[in-house]
Amino acid sequence: MILDHVTQVRILVPQPIYTISLFCEDDTGRYIMFKPNFTITNKVVRYLSEIAEARAIIFNAPLIPKWEIDLRRQALINSTHASTSIEGNRLSLEQVSDLIVGREITATQKDKKEVINYFEALRYLDTLAKEKRIASDGILKLHKIITRGVLDDLKNSGHYRTPVDEKNRGRVVVVERIGMARRITFMPPEAKKVPGEMRGFIAWLNSKEAEDFDPVLEAGITHYEFVRIHPFVDGNGRTARALASLILLRRGFDTKRFFALDDFYNSDRPRYYGVLKGVDQKTLDLTVWLEYFCEGVAVSIKAVKDKVLKLTGGKEKGKKAKQVALGYKQIRVVEFLQKEGEITNRQIRDLLKVSNKTAYKLSQALVENGVIKKAGKGRSAHYVLG
Secondary structure: OEEOOOOOOOOOOOOOEOOOOEEEEEOOEEEEEOOOEEOOOHHHHHHHHHHHHHHHHHHOOOOOHHHHHHHHHHHHHHHHHHHHHHOOOOOOHHHHHHHHOOOOOOOOHHHHHHHHHHHHHHHHHHHHHOOOOOOHHHHHHHHHHHHOOOOOOHHHOOOOOOHHHHHHHOOOOEEEEEOOEEEEEEOOOOHHHHHHHHHHHHHHHOOHHHHHOOHHHHHHHHHHHHHHHOOOOOOHHHHHHHHHHHHHHHOOOOOOOOOOOHHHHHHOHHHHHHHHHOOOOOOOEOHHHHHHHHHHHHHHHHHHHHHHHHHHOOOOOOOOOOOOOOOHHHHHHHHHHHHHOOEOHHHHHHHHOOOHHHHHHHHHHHHHOOOEEEEOOHHHOEEEEO
16 A cells, blocks of 8 residues: 555544453464454544434435435445545546446556456445355455456465565565655554454454444444454455445445445545554554544435435435435426525526426426425415425
C-alpha cells in the first residue's frame, strides 16, 4: 500500500476495554484469542443512532424490484471503483461501469483485471455470507479472487505470506511516498507470526463476543485488525474492505447490498490512511478508528437514504402502501419539493420545459399515486409532498 500524503490525526486515549487475552486450541496448535481494545464514545453512539435511523427508512421504503437491482448494481460498481482506486488503479468510475457491463475500454490489462477481480470478489461475498462460520479457506479464496493474475508472483495469490517470502523479498512494510522519497510508516508482524495471529483473529470473528457487538463496530474492528496483521504480500487493503462488507452482510445489516462504504475512504484517502496509521501499536486502542469508521457508515448510508427518498417520494411501506415507479421528470419534481417545500403547475412547466397540459398531467399522476398532494385553491393552488 503506497501512501501519497500524510495527515496528522489527534489521537484520544480513553480508558480501554476488552483487553484480556485467552489461550485457545485448535487442530493447528495453540494461539491467543484476539481481543479488541476500544471505548464507546458519545461520537460513536451518535453515529450509530444516525445509522439506525437511516437504515430503518431504507428498509421501510416501498422500493420496486427494479430500483433494488439498480441500487445494488450501482453500489457494487462504486465500491469496486473506490476500493481499487485507493490502491492506485487508474480507471474512472465511468470506465469501471463500462468494463463491468462488457464494453471495451482503453486501459492496461492490470488495471482492468484489478477492477474485474474486485467486482467478482464482492459478488462472492453472497456465497461466503451463507457459511455458518468465517474460515481461513474463505478468506484465502477471497484474496485469490481479488489478486488473480495481478501479483508479481502468482503463487502469492490466495496464500498467506511466509518466512520464505520474507527471506527472498524482505519484510512486508507499508510505505509513504513523498516526492521521490519513501518512508516506512507501518511494519506488520513478521511472517512467522501470521498463522497464529490469523487463527486468533478468525476465532474472535466466530465468537459470541463478536456477535454481541453492533454489526458496524464488528465490521470496523475486522477492517483494522486485518490491515494490522497484513497477512498477504499484497492485496491486504482490498481484502480488508471486502471483509468489512462481509461482516455487515452476514449480520443482516446490508442484506440488500445498497451502500458503498469504500466511496467514503476514497473521497479523502489521506484521512483514511492517517486514521489507520494513528492507532498506537503498543495499546492498539481502536477508539479513534471506530469513530472514523462509524462516521463513514453514517455518511454512506445517508446517501442511500436520500436516494431512496427521491425514488419513493418519501413514502414508507405499510399495509396499504403502494409501490410507485417514478420517472426522471417526476423525480425532478420531488427533488424540487424536498428543497423548496411546495411547487405549482407553472413551476413544474418551467422546471421541466414542458407544456401546461403536460405539467398538469404529470402533477395529477403524482397526486393519484400519493407522492404529492394539492394544497390551496384558485390562484394560490400548489402541491406539497404527500
